[in-house]
Amino acid sequence: MIKDVAASGNAGILSFIQALNINRIVSSIARTFSRFRTIAKPFSRFSTEGKIGVLGILCIILMAVFAPVITIYPPQKITGDSLEPPGPGHILGTDELGMDIWSQICYGARMSLTIGLAVAFLSGFGGGAVGILAGYMGGHIDQGLMRVIDVTMALPSFPLLIVISAFLGPSILNVILILVLFSWAKPARIARSQTLSLKKNNYIIAARNYGAKPFYLLWRHIFPEVMPVLLVLVIGISSHAIIAEAGLAFLGLGDPTSKSWGMMLNHATGFRSIYFTPYWQWWLLPPLFMLIFLLLCLAFISRDMERILDPKLKIKKGF
């Protein structure tokens, strides 16, 4: 489930480009604009799906940030009868303990977004930094790192995730750490291969001959070049992290004190005879819908980012 997206993603990107036939436009844009500007103002070039994605994510972020404002009841308090259907008091009804579901959805958005962002940035930029350093230094360090990356990528991530999170105990921090442990390898690998090809460029050699220190070279020349690719990866990783968190929580391995969407699914499906009663309609459907919506939004954005930032990304990713 988790390793899957690399392959299908690659194929997807390529065919998306073919289908929309925008190769030509994008490459001309990429030539005229510098890379940082393309990051700053990509919205106008987003496709319709991409715009929907950005708007959707914005809505979810607003929901998470203003959760206390837009909800009446606290998510962890018993504020009504158990299993009330949606009505004027509780917009989406209540769960078996009488907690408001709309509040749980809003506060649950915080959980998914935090995990997604934290894992993506830690592993995206941490792994990226490791990859850049290894690629720049070369030699035994690089070889050793490549072995570690190979093994990390070959590990069956989800079964191991289950066992490790059971061992470390369920808490948000642990879930984040475990997910980082399993997702740093891809950005590291891509950053390394990019660095390897970049450092042979004449302008970098020239800069070094002028006495540029390694740190200056890495920071001023190599990092900005690798950055766009990392950004695209970060989105992909964040959606993996959200899926993995939801999956773990669904299995009952999430933080029991938090109300994430995965936890809601876990509670709802764990409720006896949920499928024989109408309760699933307001207890199970909202978190399910929100998770799918969030993942689709992220996917749309990531596809558009890939398309806009670097149409040749497919080749670089195709290891």
Next chain:
Amino acid sequence: MVKDRNSFIFRLLSTLFVILAINFFLPRMMPGDPFSTTSADEVGEEIIVMTEEQRLYYMNYYGLDRPLYEQFLVYMKNLMTGDLGRSIYYKMPVSDVIMLHLPWTVLIVVGATVISTISGVVLGTLSAKNRKKGSDRIMMTGMIAFAEIPSFLLGLILLLVFSVYLRLFPLAGAVTPFADYNGPAEQAWDILYHAFLPVATLSLSQLTGVYLLTRNTLITVTTKDYIRTARAKGLGEKTVWIRHALRNALLPVVTRTGFMIGIMMGGVVLVESVFSYPGIGMTLRSAVVGRDYPLIQGILLVIAVSILICNMLVDKIYGKLDPRVVI
């Protein structure tokens, strides 16, 4: 892929070793021990708390009080002889527990692999043939959006729609409990009936990958010279597409199928949980909850080894199928 044979084998072996090490050390560092939960199985059942003496006896009986490295050596030795230890919860050899549940997992994984590969290839071919037409655009956008839904959420949706709302399929399990069958045909039907939704979930989640791969390779292949030659020879469209184009486009699909099994072995834990399907995924979940170390180790090992074997097989088969790849 086959270019660097030694590094490939090194990678397989080191991956296996890392898995063995994680497999062994992690469960032992989990908080709690298996004997604190042994007695609280069912709600309402009287909870028997073990005395310290009894606990120590069991720790000794299962060898859990010896130093870690000693346990590891014993573990490795036993592995070599095919002995995975005894499950603490089921009170029988781990290999027996796994053998009891593995067939169900194999059934749905193999079923899903076959179905998603075949339908992916067919749809991909159709899409490539109708390229630049509206139907291809629609099919592709739909498939891509579809691919982003993780398999267990997809499973939940299918379960809600087909089992809960339409009541077409069973809610849980792999067979009808306490059923009396009139002959094997009826039993087979019952098993297929229960396996339908899990298989559908897994196949749908893998379908897009195969579809896109087939479509894209076909599109690349059809620009090759030998396709033009085949057409120039006056061969029918059907022959050109199936014998000349598709045959060459299928190579990457073979590779993909092998990796797909690996991916599915990972995702199957969640999908089995959704459908309460009694495969090794469900068993892994209950083993983690019950802290059944030997069983967790065994199941992880089975999953990991099957993934590695698939990767190795793909490597071998690819060399056979494509003579251009030198082994």
